[in-house]
Structures are given as C-alpha cells and as structure tokens.
Amino acid sequence: MTATGEDHVTARGGPWWWARRRSAVFDVSLAVVSALECALEGIPFARDAGIPVAVGVVFGLVAGSVLLVRRRWPIAVVLVSIAITPAEMGFLMGVVGLYTLAAAELPRRIIGSLAGMSLVGTLIVTFVKTRQDMSRGDLDIGDWFVPFAAITMSLGFTAPPVLLGLYVGARRRLMESLRERADSLERELQLLAERAEERAEWARNEERTRIAREMHDVVAHRVSLMVVHAAALQAVARKDPEKAVRNAALVGDMGRQALTELREMLGVLRSGGDGPRREPPVSASASASASVPLAAVGVAAAAAAAASRVADDEGPCLAEIEELVGQSAAAGMVVALSVEGDVRSYAPLVEQTAYRVVQEALTNVHKHAAGAKTYVRLAHRVSEIAMQVENEPPEEAASSARLPSGGNGLVGMRERVSALGGVFVSGPTDAGGFRVSAVIPAS
Secondary structure (H helix, E strand, O other): OOOOHHHHHHOOOOOOOOOOHHHHHHHHHHHHHHHHHHHHHHHHHHHHHOOOHHHHHHHHHHHHHHHHHOOOOHHHHHHHHHHOHHHOOOHHHHHHHHHHHHHOOOOHHHHHHHHHHHHHHHHHHHHHHHHHHHHOOOOOOOOOHHHHHHHHHHHHHHHHHHHHHHHHHHHHHHHHHHHHHHHHHHHHHHHHHHHHHHHHHHHHHHHHHHHHHHHHHHHHHHHHHHHHHHHHHHHHOOOOHHHHHHHHHHHHHHHHHHHHHHHHHHHHHHHOOOOOOOOOOOOOHHHHHHHHHHHHHHHHHHHHHHHHHHHOOOOOOHHHHHHHHHHHHHOOOOEEEEEEOOOOOOOHHHHHHHHHHHHHHHHHHHHHOOOOOEEEEEEEOOOEEEEEEEEOOOOOOOOOOOOOOOOOHHHHHHHHHHHOOOEEEEEEOOOOOEEEEEEEEOO
16 A cells, blocks of 8 residues: 555655755755856856856856756746856756756646747757857858757757656656545545444444343243242142142243253354454555455454344244243233234244234233233234233232343333334333233234
C-alpha cells in the first residue's frame, strides 16, 4: 500500500521551500553551474558592450544564480532568461526554467505565453547573430540558412523542455491522484472493517440472547414441573404410595425429556460453531488493512450461519400444546384448553414461537400462582394465530413450590413475538390474576 497523504506531507525535511534535502542540493548545484556558465558568457558580452569584464562576470553570476529559486518562482526564472537572451547568456537557465514552468501547476495560458516569448526571443537573437556572422564572412552559406538556423535553434531550445515539463507535470498530478485514491480506499477499508466488527458483535450478541432464551424455555418449564411433582411426591409419599410412584415416574420422564432437548440443542450449537476464525493481523500495513475487513466479515458470516442453523432446527409445534397442557394438569394445575378456528399448519418458526409462549406462560403460573385455575385459548384466524393464557388469582391456602424466577420469561416471549412482527401483551387482570396474550402473523 502506498504511503498516505499525511505521511507524504510529514516527510518534508528540506530547508525553505524544498520538500527534500536532495532537491535543495540539486537546485543549488544547478544554480552554481548556471552562474559559472553566465559568468563565462559575460566576458564576451562585456567586450562587445564596451564595459569592464568584471562587470560582465558579476552580471553573469547574479543572473545565473536566479535558477536557485526555480521551484518557488518559475515565472521569474523564465523572465530573467528571456531578458538575458540578447546577451547570449543563460542557455542552461532557459532550458531548466522552461521545463520547471511547464511542470508547475500553473494555467496553460501563462505557460504558453512565456514559452512563446522565449521562442520569439531565441528566434530573433539567432537570426541577428547568424546574419552578422554571414556579413562578416564567418559563414559562407546561402541566405536560406539564416531563417533555417533561427527556426531550428529556437524550436530546439524551447520545444523539448516544454514538452518534457508538461509530461512530467501530468505524471506528477496523476501520481498524486492515485495516492489520494489509495488513501481514500484505505479509509474505506478501515470503515468497512469497523462496520464488519460491529455486525459480528451484533450477531454474537443476538446469538447469545437467542441461546439464552432457548435454554430458559427448555429448562425452566421442565424443571418447574419436576419441582412441582417433587413437592407433591414429598407430600403424598407416606399417605398414598401409589400416587408417589406415579409422581416419581413423571419426574423421571420430565428429567429425561429435559436432557434430550438439551442434548439436541447443544449438538446443533456444536455442529454450527466451526466457523472461520479471525486471524491475527500481519505486521505490514498493507496486509493489516486488507485482512482486517475480511476477518471481520468472516466472523459476522460465521455467527450468522450458526444462528440460521440453530433457528432452522426442528422445534416444538402446535400439535404438542395439548400434551404440554396435560403435563401441567398432571402436576396438579387446573387448566382448560380451548381451540377456535380451523386447525392448520404454519411455518416452523411460527409454531415454535406459539408453543414457547404457552409453555412459558404455564411455567409462570407454576412459579407465581400455584393452584390457580388457568385457561389456555388458541384462535386460528385467516392471516394470524392468537394465543392467550390467563390464570385466576391463587387461593391463599394453596401451597407454593417457591420456584425461583430469573425475570427473563416475559422478556423472552416479547422478543420472540416481536421478531416475527407480532404483538405481545401481558399484565394483571381485574380479578387479580394474570394474562398473557400474543398475536403472530401466519406468514
């Protein structure tokens, strides 16, 4: 992965306007060479202009050293090179200045104007110099050579550095754009990793809640009935041995049923828990930024798959509610079951939720209203199924098994029904009892 834009900015370590020290060293070297070149070219210029040679050398040194500021003020460098063109100075400064100007992020009209000025200046100076040489007899060539030499010299002096500078500038801007895209992609990957982690955590929490709800429904009802039967067994052990034997058999059957359901649930969870594990991030930044989102997505997918496998496991159905009511009746509860409408089959999750609501409601009656008469009502409607479990107030003389309550029964029922888009209502009745009602869509 490329370095981020922040790292690129903080990497500046050169003096003044230079980004790097080697850039400063390179520009200083170019300025020294340009100053020496202009100083040497200042000697014939001073002789032709009739001024002291020292003045021409100093003038050349000062003019050539302007190349030092080519990165900060490229326009000034090009203007100086154009200004000293009539003195036949600054060949290196003109070439480097045009290249820097074209590579800089300046409007194209400015680059074109200054390049045109340099082209015209070089063309005029070359034309005049060539004609003077021919008039003195230094060159014995036809008149066609003067414009040819002027045009060739001016184009060769101007076009290559300008074209090269335009290419380098475009490539530099492209690299900056790619770097920004890489930074943006890295930030997006980090954001995806965070969101995947959140989804994975949400899936784990949902699965833990669902497992706790299933364990509560499976264990609480069976164990509650076992406790009730054990209390009854203790009460009639000496008075009615035959009834005590029947209660003991019921306790054993319910214990075996509870163990069977627990084994089935744990077996499903064990088979669905072998999902892909998250690998520790690699030390390299590129590997870390790429592997974190994939690992987080893998965790989320594994959790979701485990949840779906457990949810798809076959659970109780509405046909077993009559048996459920019979178990409560065998435990001493006075309970009546009534069914309205045409009995039909529903989606497995709907039937399982309806069964669990009735089961938990009966368990709460065993816990909090032992001996109270209870009514269980089921209504099969066109597009929904409704259920209601209502108990009368318990008698004061009725014995209570004093079963502990975790406080999660009503919460679990409401979560189950709400997850299917249904409505759940619970609360005390005017007569002093308690009512649990739920309506679940059929599909």
